[in-house]
Amino acid sequence: MGAKLYGATGKVLRVDLSQGRIWEEVLDEATLRKYFGGTCLGVKYLCDEVDPKSDWSDPQNRLFIGSGPLGGTRVPGSGTISFVTKGALTNAASSTQANGFFGTFLKFCGFDAVLFQGAAPDWKYLYIHNGVAELRDARHLLGQDTWQTEESIKGELGYTERNMSVFSIGPAGENLVKFAGIIGDRGHVAAHNGVGAVMGSKKLKAIAVARGKGKVEVVDDKQLTAIAKQLVESARTEAGVVFHWGTSRAISVAEPAGWLPVKNYTTNAFPEHELFVGDRVRAVFETKSYPCWACPSHHRELMKVTEGPYTGYFGKEPEYEQWAAWGPQIYQKDPGAAVMLSNEVDRLGMDANEASWVVGWVMECYEKGILTQKDLDGLEMTWGNADATLGLLKNIAHRRGFGNLLAEGVKYAAEKVGGEAVNMAICTGKGNTPRGHDHRGKWWEMLDTCVSNTGTLETQLLFLDLGIYGLPKQIDPFSWEQVSAAVAKTKGALQFVDSLVTCWFITRGDLPLLCQAVKAATGWDVDFEEALRVGRRAVNLMRFFSIKRGLTPDLEQPSHRYASTPVDGPVKGRTILPHWQQMISNYYQLMGWDKETGLPLPETLRELGLEHLIAD
Amino acid sequence: MAISGEATQTSDEVSSKQFGxxxxxxxxxxxxxxxxxxxxAFDKKGPGRLILHEAIAPGTSIMDLIQLMADKYPKFAKEALDDRKQELSGSIAVILNGSFVSSLAELNTGLKEGDIVTFLPAFSGG
Incomplete structure (x- = not known):
């Protein structure tokens, strides 16, 4: 029996779906102190237990769902969870997060994380309550969308809405769509790199955790409460726009700044963007507050459409990513239709980012005569056609007709169609795709998307005080040198937050304050430098895993369209490609990676306490 | 320098000459x-852009313009400048005649008659 733990529970719930076996694994404090939880702990399991060369759908693949040492505390947003696995889209490491309540309830039940292995002989869901877990038959849930699944499980187990958290896959995950996500708590999404397909390959329909009566013991509750209040107050005053409006007002900046994706990157002009801005939409549509655990911000609401052809449609309020996906990217100008598509893609259980790159690419192919209505199973995929888009999304989720090809992701589909269509796909060489941005106006994020080891963004600069990372307060967004330095020198910050696990938006990535929160929760003395090392440990572990899988540096580049030159807007004429190799070289060097292979150098691994990988 | 402004679309612009x-x-x-x-920061809300017509001395740079506006609008100063009110805070981005001003050196660009300078939040998230 080890020393009493605070913050973390030190227990991982392990589930072998092939054997139907469930057991607890106890972690010692030294392991927790090194890997914390969430992303970093999940990546440790991935590297320890999964052959990098195996396929994502191999039963030996692990699906890790983890909270962390701040999970379930008074720290705002600490119901967040991190999912780690070998992702379907890149067949490499993957880490993606979802907000809500699951992390808190899991901690209340006595576990830091759940780790799945194997594949069930038939469909199951996992039910966790008061320290007990059981696999239950899920065959009757097949075909249900993610919101229906959540309601069905709560109904049959007798839970009310806020007494249970359910994360599930929809038809897309069941049918192994390569960009299927895992969705729960009414529209919170772990979206990226096909984590939902991994869950589907294991025949795991859902994970349900009851709130229970447990609590998270911390070292200094009074101090942690004070820090939590400080985090909230800082978010309210220093990041008021996000605190009050979530990310929905970002669209009012993205278009004039040239990073709003419009019509599959063929233009940057979308004058109708004002219709989609959060303050306007919330004033027009009916809304109801729906915050996450311990969070007073209005990051996202529930919403009912009150104008246009989708009047009466009810669901969650789209965040920026979904507004961008189902508005400008597909050149669709009705906010009500964007609310509908945003919710339908969640219900089907797909990543909205990838789905919108697929749909935008199809629309451009349709416009240019590369794909016809006949090819598309009768769908008229003209720009902005919301009904046809919904039909296409359903075909993808069920792998019907042409949807079966599109279910492989835009890179694969474009290569299959061939010719000019290849040049229209927005993706990286690895097969992952950007968030809902036009990164030709955000070079740092294009670089990060291409070099990321998570399958999505690996760095976040929003809210960061760049000065404490040895950078100028404001970087030149089109300087290869400053951009690559910024991505490298801040690397680890996001992964540390995702290892705690809490929410970037409400904590603003304030690592110094989060270190104080860790101390109050766990008693661990963690400073800024150690926090970054924890995050970088996760990054380098994922890196190591993916290179052993076969990742080569030539794949770390944007596709033709992704890196094309904007033809209008404030970024018109700026081209990233001539600088790409310099950016990559500078980034590798600053990260301590081999310039030829991209593999972390021995001294880098040693500095991060990962010596055991050197001999591999 | 004189500043006049309306929180309107461009069709409702008000020129500085009209304001004397x-x-x-x-x-x-x-x-x-x-x-x-x-x-x-200018106590204006709602859709559209706030359009201001500014009369400035020849040779005024973009950074000079920011300083002049900061003197007149304290809330803008808080957004645009650092605590010493000498450098950009990192919270705003600048577009000159439809093209992004990306480096600090470009802020020394002298403005010409008819130039359009756009200030927007330097928000990178979403």
Whole structure:
């Protein structure tokens, strides 16, 4: 029996779906102190237990769902969870997060994380309550969308809405769509790199955790409460726009700044963007507050459409990513239709980012005569056609007709169609795709998307005080040198937050304050430098895993369209490609990676306490 | 420098001359656009851009313009400048005549008659 733990529970719930076996694994404090939880702990399991060369759908693949040492505390947003696995889209490491309540309830039940292995002989869901877990038959849930699944499980187990958290896959995950996500708590999404397909390959329909009566013991509750209040107050005053409006007002900046994706990157002009801005939409549509655990911000609401052809449609309020996906990217100008598509893609259980790159690419192919209505199973995929888009999304989720090809992701589909269509796909060489941005106006994020080891963004600069990372307060967004330095020198910050696990938006990535929160929760003395090392440990572990899988540096580049030159807007004429190799070289060097292979150098691994990988 | 402004679309612009600025006596006029929630710093809300017509001395740079506006609008100063009120805070981005001003050196660019300077929040998230 080890020393009493605070913050973390030190227990991982392990589930072998092939054997139907469930057991607890106890972690010692030294392991927790090194890997914390969430992303970093999940990546440790991935590297320890999964052959990098195996396929994502191999039963030996692990699906890790983890909270962390701040999970379930008074720290705002600490119901967040991190999912780690070998992702379907890149067949490499993957880490993606979802907000809500699951992390808190899991901690209340006595576990830091759940780790799945194997594949069930038939469909199951996992039910966790008061320290007990059981696999239950899920065959009757097949075909249900993610919101229906959540309601069905709560109904049959007798839970009310806020007494249970359910994360599930929809038809897309069941049918192994390569960009299927895992969705729960009414529209919170772990979206990226096909984590939902991994869950589907294991025949795991859902994970349900009851709130229970447990609590998270911390070292200094009074101090942690004070820090939590400080985090909230800082978010309210220093990041008021996000605190009050979530990310929905970002669209009012993205278009004039040239990073709003419009019509599959063929233009940057979308004058109708004002219709989609959060303050306007919330004033027009009916809304109801729906915050996450311990969070007073209005990051996202529930919403009912009150104008246009989708009047009466009810669901969650789209965040920026979904507004961008189902508005400008597909050149669709009705906010009500964007609310509908945003919710339908969640219900089907797909990543909205990838789905919108697929749909935008199809629309451009349709416009240019590369794909016809006949090819598309009768769908008229003209720009902005919301009904046809919904039909296409359903075909993808069920792998019907042409949807079966599109279910492989835009890179694969474009290569299959061939010719000019290849040049229209927005993706990286690895097969992952950007968030809902036009990164030709955000070079740092294009670089990060291409070099990321998570399958999505690996760095976040929003809210960061760049000065404490040895950078100028404001970087030149089109300087290869400053951009690559910024991505490298801040690397680890996001992964540390995702290892705690809490929410970037409400904590603003304030690592110094989060270190104080860790101390109050766990008693661990963690400073800024150690926090970054924890995050970088996760990054380098994922890196190591993916290179052993076969990742080569030539794949770390944007596709033709992704890196094309904007033809209008404030970024018109700026081209990233001539600088790409310099950016990559500078980034590798600053990260301590081999310039030829991209593999972390021995001294880098040693500095991060990962010596055991050197001999591999 | 004189500043006048309306939180309106461009069709409702108000020129500085109408507000009594002597644009004819060696001064030049530039248009300043304020985008998105940066309008809050000018106590303006709602859709569209806030359009200001500014009469400035020839040779005024973009950074000079920011300083001049900061003197007149304290809330803008808080957004745009650092605590010492000498450098950009990192919270705003600048577009000159539709093209992104990306480096600090470019902020020393001298403005010309008819230039359009757009200020917007330097928000990178979402």
């Amino acid at each position: 600025t002597d644009v004819g006596s060696g001064m030049i006029e530039v248009t300043v656009e304020i985008v998105s929630w940066l309008k809050d």
